Amino acid sequence: MKIGLLQIDIKFGEPMANREYVKDQFLKAADDSYDLIILPELWSTGYDLTRLDDIGDENAQESIQFLQELAKTYNVNIIGGSVANKKGDSVYNTMIVVDRNGDLVHQYSKLHLFKLMDEHKYLSPGEDSPSFLLEGIHFGGFICYDIRFPEWIRKPVLEGAEAIVVVAEWPEARVDHWLTLLKARAIENQSYVFACNRIGADPNNAFGGNSIIIDPWGETLAQGTTQEEMVTATIDIARVKEIRSRIPVFQDRRTSFYS
Ligand SMILES: NC(=O)CCC(=O)C(=O)O
Numbered sequence: 001m002k003i004g005l006l007q008i009d010i011k012f013g014e015p016m017a018n019r020e021y022v023k024d025q026f027l028k029a030a031d032d033s034y035d036l037i038i039l040p041e042l043w044s045t046g047y048d049l050t051r052l053d054d055i056g057d058e059n060a061q062e063s064i065q066f067l068q069e070l071a072k073t074y075n076v077n078i079i080g081g082s083v084a085n086k087k088g089d090s091v092y093n094t095m096i097v098v099d100r101n102g103d104l105v106h107q108y109s110k111l112h113l114f115k116l117m118d119e120h121k122y123l124s125p126g127e128d129s130p131s132f133l134l135e136g137i138h139f140g141g142f143i144c145y146d147i148r149f150p151e152w153i154r155k156p157v158l159e160g161a162e163a164i165v166v167v168a169e170w171p172e173a174r175v176d177h178w179l180t181l182l183k184a185r186a187i188e189n190q191s192y193v194f195a196c197n198r199i200g201a202d203p204n205n206a207f208g209g210n211s212i213i214i215d216p217w218g219e220t221l222a223q224g225t226t227q228e229e230m231v232t233a234t235i236d237i238a239r240v241k242e243i244r245s246r247i248p249v250f251q252d253r254r255t256s257f258y259s
Pocket of ligand 1: 148170177
């Protein structure tokens with residue numbers, strides 16, 4: 001499976017311009033035969049939180065249709081980062097997953113809101129399961145701050161997930177945390193990690209790039225810089241079983257002492 005993490009800059013509060021830009025990137029990548037392309041967190045609006053009532057997407061409909069068209073046109077599965085999803089009086093930070101036929105496979109709204117970036121003032125926390133199946137692979141899909149909660153990442157893994165996807169707008173100031181947490185999540189869960197961060201800056205933060213693909217042994221297969229790029233690796237999901245039988249962490253758990 002060939003994975004591409006679309007590490008891009010995001011225009012603050014300009015969904016139309018961001019959609020056009022993403023469309024251009026898919027066209028550019030068209031000849032590279034990706035099986036799965038992953039976008040960053042809030043890729044259509046950025047963290048323009050005070051304007052989400054105007055620029056958020058009603059039930060994520062426009063974003064879903066946009067991603068469905070891209071998936072069908074380029075015959076590629078898409079984990080469409082996340083978008084500002086307006087539902088009644090609330091706005092959620094919602095991940096959208098569509099398969100290469102253009103079918104909507106999964107939606108997940110960020111469970112843990114990040115107070116340091118004011119999310120709790122403008123967004124509502126989701127209540128969705130992070131588990132989904134795509135191309136026969138069981139994934140757990142998470143959004144940025146979620147990776148600081150290992151017990152939440154563990155949940156889909158205990159349900160059978162072999163790959164953890166993370167979409168993010170993670171600031172440059174804490175890139176060391178980003179890389180360390182992602183590596184730990186890969187090793188402790190003996191799972192692939194595909195983590196797509198943005199680059200560039202908004203009025204409040206500079207973002208750290210360093211999108212990364214890590215194998216279930218904790219080895220980095222590909223890592224971005226702080227420039228715009230498609231971070232790419234080809235993975236073999238059978239490696240998960242191999243690592244899990246080498247060190248059988250999941251058989252050795254003492255669940256009468258913890259859940
Ligand atoms: N967008 C986010 O959730 C950022 C999380 C973050 O920066 C952190 O340190 O955690």
